[in-house]
Amino acid sequence: MLFCPTCGHQSPARRGDWVVEHRLTDDGRRVELSCPTCETTLTVEPSYHE
Secondary structure (H helix, E strand, O other): OEEOOOOOOEEOOOOOOOEEEEEEEOOEEEEEEEOOOOOOEEEEEEOOOO
């Protein structure tokens, strides 16, 4: 379970209703998970998928 520290929204981390965005940065590809309620970015992780 993943919790948003800003608004308290909670949902399963992998199959929840989080907003998932794939981004290409100077460092490589990144995946960002954001809260669907308040838009707070919760995690930024490297992405290994093309």
